[in-house]
Amino acid sequence: MAVDFRLDGQVAVITGSTSGIGQGMAQALVGQGVSVVLNGFGDAAKIEADRAAMQAAAPTGVRVLYHAADMTKPGQIADLIGFAHRELGRLDILVNNAGIQHVAAVDEFPDEKWDQIIAINLSSAFHATKHALPIMKAQGRGRIVNIASAHGLVASPFKSAYVAAKHGVVGFTKSTALEVARAGITVNAICPGYVKTPLVEMQIGDQARTRGISPERVVEEVILAAQPNKAFVEYDQLAGLLLYLVSDVGASTTGAALTIDGGWTAA
Structure with a gap:
């Protein structure tokens, strides 16, 4: 039996997708026929150039949009989800990817950095999911993928806020998955090295x-x-796991924290 990941006509929101992992995942979804709303900070001209290049390479009928929501502001996150629904008519896939890092000892960790990391790396996933779920429930289908980290499963010194946030993402993933298990919605975490x-x-x-x-x-x-x-870990390896999770092939996988870390968490 051939495995088909085609996702033509679906719509995705990917937070933190103007560079790095999020941008790679956006390109993979666009290649599979998914219209995507990009989000993230950076130079406005570069963001627009990247968006336009992605749009130019997209299959016919696929749209690539951008929304500048600040992931520390719940109201802007709500507007991001609403924007996708208004402009593209539905919401099938939410990838909570936005994240930042700061390295310092606990007793020297700046309060504002702790609050910012928790807001962007953890709380933003809650706010985006909260507003995406009613849309997905009404559709009878949805896929939420939270980008955690190997640090969602194990710890390293001097990264207390990041490790706490990513452990929180894994716990949030499991709890949400249980709530929507019979609604046609899956919720999973990818934990890259x-x-x-x-x-x-x-x-x-x-x-x-x-x-x-x-x-x-x-x-x-x-x-x-x-x-x-x-x-x-390569971008295409992450994209392969993402496509599995958001396609019908991955319909029975939910509440999972899936590692792709070169054996890091096996020790």
């Missing part, structure tokens, strides 16, 4: 200069120290 995003590439260069070692050693000994396979 390190992905070579622009932010991580900058960290490699910074660490190499600071430590006086080669970028190759930084990757193996610092960045990927916790990943046994010593390889970054």
